[in-house]
Amino acid sequence: MDYNKIRALLELYWEGETSLEEEEMLRHFFVTHTAALPEDLREAAPLFRYFQAEKEQELPAWEIPRVAPLPGSRPWQHWMKYAAALLMMAGAGYSVQQYIVRHNELSAAAWQQDTYQDPEKAYQEAQKALELLSRNLNKGTEQMEKLAYFNEATDKIKRN
């Protein structure tokens, strides 16, 4: 290639005014040119050879990991959520059931606690309870008798 053309392109290159094609031409020239270069072109040669070496340089091998399918695309992928919810519901149900069974057992035990094994003592306790009931009932009857007198008096007044 004509050195003058390279000089002109280089000036544009240093100014940042070259196109990608022109830069490719310069790189190709400096990489492939084996004969001695004119002095004014020598400064650019290592740079373009460096760019070429960088382009060709193999980077460390890296097995790029496959991008895992991201959640949200298929409903069945949420199975763990559903399983957890189901487990929680089963747990809650079991707890409630256990509570009811235990509660019933405790109620039955409490009911059985006041029974008496000795019939004599049971009789005495029952008698005491009935006496208490009787006393209270009599109190009520006395009040009712007073009321009866009052009604009788009212009837007499009405007749007269």
Place this chain on the structure above:
Amino acid sequence: MSLELFHSQVVPIRPKLYRFAFRLLNNEEDAKDIIQDALLKVWHQQDRMAELQNLEAWCMRIVRNLALDRLKSKKYRSTEMLDRAGEMEAAHQPDPHLAAEQQDVMGRVHRIINALPEKYRTIIQLRDVDGFSYQQIADILELNMSEVKINLHRARKAVREQLQNIQVYGLQ
């Protein structure tokens, strides 16, 4: 963005994103981490997909921002960067002396470019190595076209001055 769209448009550019991250960080493990984080971020910002004109530039921008955050947070000091300078492979050269000399020159150029400010370095990387257009670079770096050209011009000028020093004085 559907999963299919993600697979068809984002997944295929992962190698390019990885190369970009690797060159910014000069560290293989960190580059891998950054790509994973970037893909996650892209997925979480899927609502913005509709507004985007250039998906690739958007992904590159996310990678760059994450890489820069990492560089800042770790007060990054890459030793690999210096190591790699010595590993730059010169063109196949039958003469061992000439090969060693070429390798030395490659190492010097590598150091010159890596010594540039991050913005200049990235612009040179995107343009001269990866071959992105000015518009794509503008999208990636969130600059306008004229800013890209100005920065590219300054970056190349800085590199040229250093190359001239090598040429004339054998410095570096």
